[in-house]
Each structure stands twice: as C-alpha cells, then as structure tokens.
Amino acid sequence: MTHPNDPTRRDLLIGATAGAAALSAPARISAATPRHVIVVGGGFGGSTAAKYLRLWGEPSLRVTIIDPKPVHISCVMSNLVLSRTLSLGALRFPHAGLASYGVTFVKDTVIGVDPAAMTVELKSGAMLSCDKLVLAGGISFVKPQGWNQRTAPHAWIAGGQTMQLRNMIEAMPDHGTYIQTIPPSPYRCPPGPYERACTVADILGAKPGARVILLDANDGIQASKATFTRAFNGLYRGKIEYRSGAELVAVDAAAGEVHTSLGVFRGDVLNIIPPHRASVVVRRSGAVPKGSHWAPVDPLSYASTVQGMKNVHIIGDSQGTGQPKSGHMANAQAKVCADAIVRLLAGQRVDGISRVRSVTTNSACYSPITHDKAAWLTAAFAYDETTRQMRLVPASLAESGSWSRESYAEMFDWANNLWTDTFR
Ligand SMILES: Cc1cc2nc3c(=O)[nH]c(=O)nc-3n(C[C@H](O)[C@H](O)[C@H](O)COP(=O)(O)OP(=O)(O)OC[C@H]3O[C@@H](n4cnc5c(N)ncnc54)[C@H](O)[C@@H]3O)c2cc1C
Structure with a gap:
C-alpha cells in the first residue's frame, strides 16, 4: 500500500480532475444548427457535465440544467454538519454559479421523458426539446x-x-x-x-x-x-x-x-438509510429494465443501452456500471459523458482506439473518524476492451488503514477541489 504522502497517491486523492484528465477536449467541429443538451439534475454528475459541455463543446451549444432546487446541498462532507464542524450553509452551491460558463438554469422538476421525441415534460407544464439528454437525478429509496x-x-x-x-x-x-x-x-x-x-x-x-x-x-x-x-x-x-x-x-x-x-x-x-435504486426520473424514462434497480449504460459515453434510448445518457448514482456511487466518481463520469456528447454531436465516433484507452475514472472518499482525524480510500477504473465494461485497476485500490490529523486537513483540500471543479 502506498503512503498518502506519496505524490502520485496524493494527486489522485486531492485532484478531482485526475481521472478524466486523460481525456483531452475533442476537436471543435462547426455544426450547422445550434444543438441543445438538457441535463436533468444539478448535483455532482449533472453540474460537472453541464460545465464541461460548455467548455469543450461548440460555442453555440446550448446547455440547460433543470433542477427543482436553486441550490445544491452537497452530501459530501455532510456528516460534519452533525458534529457542528460545518454549517449546512458551507455545503450550498447555487446552480447560478455555472451561468458564467453559459449554462442556463431552469428551476423545475422533470416529470416525464420521451426518448423518441427527445422531449422532457416539466411539473410547471412546459415541454422542452433537445438533441441529447443527460439524466443525473441521483438516487431514490425502496421504502x-x-x-x-x-x-x-x-x-x-x-x-x-x-x-x-x-x-x-x-x-x-x-x-x-x-x-x-x-x-x-x-x-x-x-x-x-x-x-x-x-x-x-x-x-x-x-x-x-x-x-x-x-x-x-x-x-x-x-x-x-x-x-x-x-x-x-x-x-x-x-x-x-x-x-x-x-x-x-x-x-x-x-x-x-x-x-x-x-x-x-x-x-x-x-x-434509517433504506435500500437504494435509480432516481425516479431515470426509472420513469424507461432506462431501468424491469427487475433491475439501475440504468445500464455504455461506459464510453454513458448512453443508455436500452433499445430506443441511445440519445439519453445516465451518469452518477443512477447508472449501473458497477463503479462506486460517489460524488468524485459522478464528476469523473460526467467528463467522459460530456466528451462523448461533444464528439457525437460533431458526427465523430467515441470508440476509436486512442479514446477507448484513455477512458478512466476514479473515486476518493475521506472519512472523519473523530472530530480531528480522518481516513481515506481511493480506487481507479479503466475501460476493458474485452468486456466493454469499466474494471478496477487493482494497484489503485488503497485505504489509509488508520486515521490522522494530516488526512483530516487533506480532506478539506480534496472537497474544495471537487466542489470547485463541479459547481464553480
Ligand atoms: C453522508 C454522505 C457522505 C458522502 N461522502 C462522499 C465522499 O466523501 N466522497 C464522494 O465522492 N462522495 C460522497 N458521497 C456520495 C455523493 O454525495 C453522491 O454519490 C453524489 O451526490 C452523486 O451525484 P449525482 O449527481 O448522481 O446525484 P446528486 O448529487 O444527488 O444530484 C442529483 C440532483 O438531481 C436532482 N433531481 C432529482 N430528480 C429530479 C427531477 N425529476 N428533475 C430535476 N432534477 C432532479 C436533485 O434535486 C439533485 O440536485 C457522500 C454521500 C453521503 C450521503
């Protein structure tokens, strides 16, 4: 096991962008008509996807986030609210924070998805259409x-x-x-x-x-x-x-x-933390097959593998690739997804050999064990060309095994980095 002070490990843990950094931005190709991507859910997956779609996409690409809450409250670090180490206010990230990238925010709930017509129905009664749809609704519970x-x-x-x-x-x-x-x-x-x-x-x-x-x-x-x-x-x-x-x-x-x-x-x-399954909006869209709790996707693009849903991408906790369900992982998947959508909208393939070999994701979690000591855990995943699934890179799986003041301090650096890369 590598020590957390090892520069490689430290970069992996604290650098939220590490996993998807290998994916360089695809070449911009002009499209005749401006395209529109709707992102449902402005949490870790949705906000990252929207931001990177605007950063990597054609300047005319319209990106809209829809979420019923104007501010996302981060689950990451929320156990520290229980101990009054952090206030809930420290975990609030307004969706308007992405306006500077050109992301439009719509405060509403998506109550229906039509993957054939590529439209979403909002609780307010409005109907919006798009070329690509990203569903990042998080989780729901089995009561x-x-x-x-x-x-x-x-x-x-x-x-x-x-x-x-x-x-x-x-x-x-x-x-x-x-x-x-x-x-x-x-x-x-x-x-x-x-x-x-x-x-x-x-x-x-x-x-x-x-x-x-x-x-x-x-x-x-x-x-x-x-x-x-x-x-x-x-x-x-x-x-x-x-x-x-x-x-x-x-x-x-x-x-x-x-x-x-x-x-x-x-x-x-x-x-009571009940059993989990994909969010309601993902289940209603038809992306979760009967008998399953999660949405099957192609990890090269996070496009649904359900028939007739290839323009619907599912990222974060609702997808079913077997990778850990974490904010850090949702952020990494969102970048793979954004990169794929930009390529697909430009008429490019997402399964070229060099891209396939650069598709990696990673996850890190810091756990406070006492009021001033924390532990950490990390894992990285790479695309397996044989199984066409993400597989754990065995050497990347590591945990601190104990807790320390140093890891407690690093936890705040890591969280700030992840929040900045996602919401700001
Ligand atoms: C206590 C705790 C500690 C954690 N610690 C860590 C950690 O240390 N490291 C780590 O990486 N992860 C951690 N996580 C996990 C992390 O919070 C989740 O994995 C992450 O939030 C998943 O991102 P997501 O985008 O899938 O969902 P979310 O971030 O939950 O975002 C979902 C969004 O979708 C919106 N939405 C839902 N339905 C609709 C709809 N119909 N229409 C429009 N919008 C909708 C919601 O309002 C929400 O904003 C922790 C979680 C908890 C509970």
Whole structure:
C-alpha cells in the first residue's frame, strides 16, 4: 500500500480532475444548427457535465440544467454538519454559479421523458426539446414497511434531513441508543455509513452511557474495512455495536423499533438509510429494465443501452456500471459523458482506439473518524476492451488503514477541489 504522502497517491486523492484528465477536449467541429443538451439534475454528475459541455463543446451549444432546487446541498462532507464542524450553509452551491460558463438554469422538476421525441415534460407544464439528454437525478429509496422519513430520517440526501438528524442526536438522553441501518450494496458512498457511525459515536462521547447500534444488511464492512474494523474494535469499543447480515424488515418509530432479520432493536434515535435504486426520473424514462434497480449504460459515453434510448445518457448514482456511487466518481463520469456528447454531436465516433484507452475514472472518499482525524480510500477504473465494461485497476485500490490529523486537513483540500471543479 502506498503512503498518502506519496505524490502520485496524493494527486489522485486531492485532484478531482485526475481521472478524466486523460481525456483531452475533442476537436471543435462547426455544426450547422445550434444543438441543445438538457441535463436533468444539478448535483455532482449533472453540474460537472453541464460545465464541461460548455467548455469543450461548440460555442453555440446550448446547455440547460433543470433542477427543482436553486441550490445544491452537497452530501459530501455532510456528516460534519452533525458534529457542528460545518454549517449546512458551507455545503450550498447555487446552480447560478455555472451561468458564467453559459449554462442556463431552469428551476423545475422533470416529470416525464420521451426518448423518441427527445422531449422532457416539466411539473410547471412546459415541454422542452433537445438533441441529447443527460439524466443525473441521483438516487431514490425502496421504502421499508412502516418507515416515515420525518420520524426516522435517512439524512442521505443532504438538507433538512441532515438538520433534523443533528437535532435528534443532540436531544438524545444520557444512556440513550442511536440505531443506524446500512442498505445492501450498491448504495451511495460505500464508506459513508460507517463514517457516520464513527462521527455519531464521537459526538455521543459527551453523553454518559450513550451508544450506537449499526445494523448492516451486508455480510461485512463494504469499504475501508481495515480502518473501520480498527475503529469499531478499538477506539469505539463498547460505544459502537456493529452487526452484519441485519436485513431491514420494518420500522416502528413510535415504539423506537427497528425490525431486522436478526431480530428487533430498540433505540431513542432511528437513522434509517433504506435500500437504494435509480432516481425516479431515470426509472420513469424507461432506462431501468424491469427487475433491475439501475440504468445500464455504455461506459464510453454513458448512453443508455436500452433499445430506443441511445440519445439519453445516465451518469452518477443512477447508472449501473458497477463503479462506486460517489460524488468524485459522478464528476469523473460526467467528463467522459460530456466528451462523448461533444464528439457525437460533431458526427465523430467515441470508440476509436486512442479514446477507448484513455477512458478512466476514479473515486476518493475521506472519512472523519473523530472530530480531528480522518481516513481515506481511493480506487481507479479503466475501460476493458474485452468486456466493454469499466474494471478496477487493482494497484489503485488503497485505504489509509488508520486515521490522522494530516488526512483530516487533506480532506478539506480534496472537497474544495471537487466542489470547485463541479459547481464553480
Ligand atoms: C453522508 C454522505 C457522505 C458522502 N461522502 C462522499 C465522499 O466523501 N466522497 C464522494 O465522492 N462522495 C460522497 N458521497 C456520495 C455523493 O454525495 C453522491 O454519490 C453524489 O451526490 C452523486 O451525484 P449525482 O449527481 O448522481 O446525484 P446528486 O448529487 O444527488 O444530484 C442529483 C440532483 O438531481 C436532482 N433531481 C432529482 N430528480 C429530479 C427531477 N425529476 N428533475 C430535476 N432534477 C432532479 C436533485 O434535486 C439533485 O440536485 C457522500 C454521500 C453521503 C450521503
């Protein structure tokens, strides 16, 4: 394993643009009529795609982001709002920030997609048409029996839910119990739920006898295993009780009960993170086949592989390439997608040998383990010409294995870099 101070590793971790940097901007080719790309969702995937479409595309290329919220609130670093290290305001990124690149923002919700007519229907009643459509709607949840997000918040889409969970943790009594569930993989941010348990255990250090019960639907820790095993068995021994194979069955918040395949657990605060699937807009578009939770795409362009949907591209958490669902990864995929769309609109191929060999993505996550120490995890992926899928580059998979003040400081550099590359 390489040390995080190794320049190569450090560049990969902190440089959000590293993965897709190998993709140089395609040659601009004049198009007779101005083309229009609509990007649905202005989060990590959508904002990056819109910005790079304007940077790399023909100057006349029209790019429109549609999102119901005028400001995106970053999930990345949102666990630090629970500990009052950051305010929610520090995680707010107005979509108007991309106006300087020529991106148009429309505040609305897409309620329908017609891939044949290449139109989207908005909640306001308007209908917009485009040449290419990018769907970057994030995730939606599979609702567990009896679950209500108001009484048992997920706080897995940052915003009001994050504040609600923070207030509930702060109001917890001494000797109280906080229960958190982890959905089956794949889910958004593989180390995120374990990181949250550590953050909450650190906060609860101020409350005598208070503890965390972490109920994981998976067979074991899904990311940064060495780091979290050390944290649960050492630093937080007696504070965090970790149970694997705990499949969520039902929730009764009034009784403070979480029903799982391992039995019933009772707590004062229930943080239920339900199973994930592609966002509603992606599912409604027809891009998710029956029986699947995610949208199959060609990783050379992120175009849907569902018949009749080749002009619809899906990036970020909703796509189903098997790469980790993270903001860093959504940013990298968005650049591959933007590069492909610019080429396709210019009548070029996206599967030329030199391009195919330059299609790489990467992901990094920093996890606060205490109020001043963090751990990190990184992985890179390359296009495999045989399977036509993205495959993990084995040598790139690394985790810090422990936590340090140095990594905590680096975490802010990394996040600022990612936010700047995405939203500013
Ligand atoms: C606690 C936590 C910590 C995390 N930490 C990290 C980390 O350290 N590193 C990392 O890389 N990732 C991290 N992540 C994961 C990261 O936040 C997600 O993977 C990332 O946000 C996915 O980007 P996306 O574009 O797919 O979706 P999002 O960023 O969620 O954006 C989706 C957007 O689509 C919009 N939308 C949805 N439906 C519609 C519709 N019908 N019409 C119009 N707009 C719509 C939404 O309003 C939203 O703005 C973390 C996540 C959590 C919860």
